[in-house]
Amino acid sequence: MMKATTSLRKKAHSDEKSGNMVGNTTIATLSAQSERRQVGKGPENPVVGIVMGSKSDLPVLKQAAELLRELDVPCEVRIVSAHRTPLRMVEYAQTAASRGIRVVIAGAGGAAHLPGMIASVCPLPVVGVPVKSSQSMDGWDSVLSILQMPAGIPVATVALNGAKNAGILAAQILATSDSTLAERLAAYRNHLRQQVEKDANHLEKQGWQEFSG
Ligand code: AIR
Numbered sequence: 001m002m003k004a005t006t007s008l009r010k011k012a013h014s015d016e017k018s019g020n021m022v023g024n025t026t027i028a029t030l031s032a033q034s035e036r037r038q039v040g041k042g043p044e045n046p047v048v049g050i051v052m053g054s055k056s057d058l059p060v061l062k063q064a065a066e067l068l069r070e071l072d073v074p075c076e077v078r079i080v081s082a083h084r085t086p087l088r089m090v091e092y093a094q095t096a097a098s099r100g101i102r103v104v105i106a107g108a109g110g111a112a113h114l115p116g117m118i119a120s121v122c123p124l125p126v127v128g129v130p131v132k133s134s135q136s137m138d139g140w141d142s143v144l145s146i147l148q149m150p151a152g153i154p155v156a157t158v159a160l161n162g163a164k165n166a167g168i169l170a171a172q173i174l175a176t177s178d179s180t181l182a183e184r185l186a187a188y189r190n191h192l193r194q195q196v197e198k199d200a201n202h203l204e205k206q207g208w209q210e211f212s213g
Pocket residue numbers: 052053054055056057081082083084107108109110111112113131132133134
């Protein structure tokens with residue numbers, strides 16, 4: 001798996017030397033294209049809004065931010081609690097689209113009403129991240145609060161603490177109208193595949209005992 005700290009740009013640099021290809025183009029080319037990205041114009045123009053119910057959710061939700069940074073998708077990160085700051089939540093949801101946000105990632109733990117309530121106020125697609133908080137009933141409280149939305153107001157719910165996938169989903173939604181982002185996502189997948197193939201080869205060569213030791 002590509003480490004969050006290893007940006008696609010850095011990878012592109014080494015691939016430029018080795019000539020690694022993704023489809024008909026090098027990852028370096030993809031990175032250069034990302035400079036002229038179509039989604040947003042820079043960090044001051046975020047297109048994904050990441051919101052969480054508490055600062056205690058940040059270790060999970062930051063994985064979405066890291067993934068989006070790797071893909072050169074500008075995002076903003078905010079703390080907004082459905083229960084402790086309900087008016088702030090409504091204001092965020094009502095203004096997100098007009099500020100240029102195109103997808104919202106919302107994560108919370110416990111009685112996790114934030115994703116569903118944002119979805120009820122805001123016309124944008126909402127990806128919900130159930131967070132296993134310190135007081136959690138094994139995560140089920142959060143999972144069920146986010147997952148079981150009434151018909152008409154959907155939240156695309158990812159796995160417990162699955163913020164990385166939330167970031168990928170948000171990028172995939174944006175990539176339906178951004179071919180260069182689609183190419184960066186393809187490069188990301190290609191990297192995942194190469195990692196697994198590398199591990200599989202090592203395991204076969206070394207045997208499972210050596211490999212796991
Ligand atoms: N929370 C905050 N406001 C409403 C909810 N459901 C959630 C946070 C966090 C959990 O409550 O998303 O996962 C515990 O928050 P804290 O601040 O007590 O650590």
